[in-house]
Amino acid sequence: MAYLAQTQSGQPILILKEGTSRSRGREAQRNNIMAARVIAEAIRSTLGPRGMDKMLVDSLGDITITNDGAAILDEIDVEHPAAKMMVEVAKTQDDMVGDGTTTSVVLAGELLKKAEELLDQNIHPTIIVSGYRKAAKKAMEVLEKIGVTVDLDDKETLKKVAITSMGSKAVGTAREHLAEIAIDAVKQIAEKRGDRWVADVDNVQIIKKEGKSLHDTELVRGVILDKEVVHSGMPKRVENAKIALLNCPLEVEKTEFDAKINIESPEEMEAFLKEEE
Incomplete structure (x- = not known):
C-alpha cells in the first residue's frame, strides 16, 4: 500500500x-x-x-x-x-x-x-x-x-560470583578451575580508581588451542604472541631471553624470480635438461 x-x-x-x-x-x-x-x-x-x-x-x-x-x-x-x-x-x-x-x-x-x-x-x-x-x-x-562490599582478597566470595556467572557457559566440571583462573586474571589487571577497583577485561587475552581439555587451561602472567616458529629447527623454549621490540614487520619473505629461458634448437633443449639433472 x-x-x-x-x-x-x-x-x-x-x-x-x-x-x-x-x-x-x-x-x-x-x-x-x-x-x-x-x-x-x-x-x-x-x-x-x-x-x-x-x-x-x-x-x-x-x-x-x-x-x-x-x-x-x-x-x-x-x-x-x-x-x-x-x-x-x-x-x-x-x-x-x-x-x-x-x-x-x-x-x-x-x-x-x-x-x-x-x-x-x-x-x-x-x-x-x-x-x-x-x-x-x-x-x-x-x-x-x-549490596555487599567484597574485598579483593576474599577469594571464596569472588569464586562464588564467577561460578554463578559461568552458569550459562558449557564448561562442565571445569567450572571451579576456570573460576579460579578468572579471579587471578582479574586481580592481575585490577587497578584502584578513587574508592573503587576497576578492571579492563580487554587486557585479558584468551587464546584457544585444540588437543586438550578445559582442565588444562592455565593463566600466563605475561604476554603471549600466538605465532608459529619461522623454522622447524628453531628452539621451542628459551629461558632468560632478551626481547627486542620492533615497530615494524619482521617476516621472512620469499624472494620471487622473474626469469625467462629462450630455447631455439634441440641441442639447446638437450643442454638445458642436462643442467637441470
Whole structure:
C-alpha cells in the first residue's frame, strides 16, 4: 500500500513507497509489545540454573549450542524494530556487565506484558513510563542497601560470583578451575580508581588451542604472541631471553624470480635438461 497526499490543485504526492504498511494508536502499541515479548519468550527457557540449552544452525550450517542470551539473540535475524530494541538490550547488558543478558530481556518482556494490561485499562503510556521510572529508582535504592562490599582478597566470595556467572557457559566440571583462573586474571589487571577497583577485561587475552581439555587451561602472567616458529629447527623454549621490540614487520619473505629461458634448437633443449639433472 502506498500513502498519497494531494496538493491544492489535486496533484497526488507519493509519501511512502509501494508496499509500505502503516499502523497507529492501540494497534501499533500491541504490535510493538508483541514483537518484543516474542524475543523474550524465545530465550525464557534458558533462564536460571535449570535453563535449557538451545541449538542454533546458521545459514552456512554451522551449529552452536548455548544457553547464553546474548549469543542466542546475536544469531537471530530480527527485522521488527521493537524486537531489535530487545536485542540491543541484551547487547548493552553484555557489553557493560558481561552477564545477566537473559534476565534483562525476560524482565523487559514482563514489564511490557504488565504495561499492556495497564493500556487495556486506558492508562496513558506516559503515566506507565513515569511509574516504571519511579520503580527503577526505588529498586536502585534497595540494591544499595542490600549490596555487599567484597574485598579483593576474599577469594571464596569472588569464586562464588564467577561460578554463578559461568552458569550459562558449557564448561562442565571445569567450572571451579576456570573460576579460579578468572579471579587471578582479574586481580592481575585490577587497578584502584578513587574508592573503587576497576578492571579492563580487554587486557585479558584468551587464546584457544585444540588437543586438550578445559582442565588444562592455565593463566600466563605475561604476554603471549600466538605465532608459529619461522623454522622447524628453531628452539621451542628459551629461558632468560632478551626481547627486542620492533615497530615494524619482521617476516621472512620469499624472494620471487622473474626469469625467462629462450630455447631455439634441440641441442639447446638437450643442454638445458642436462643442467637441470
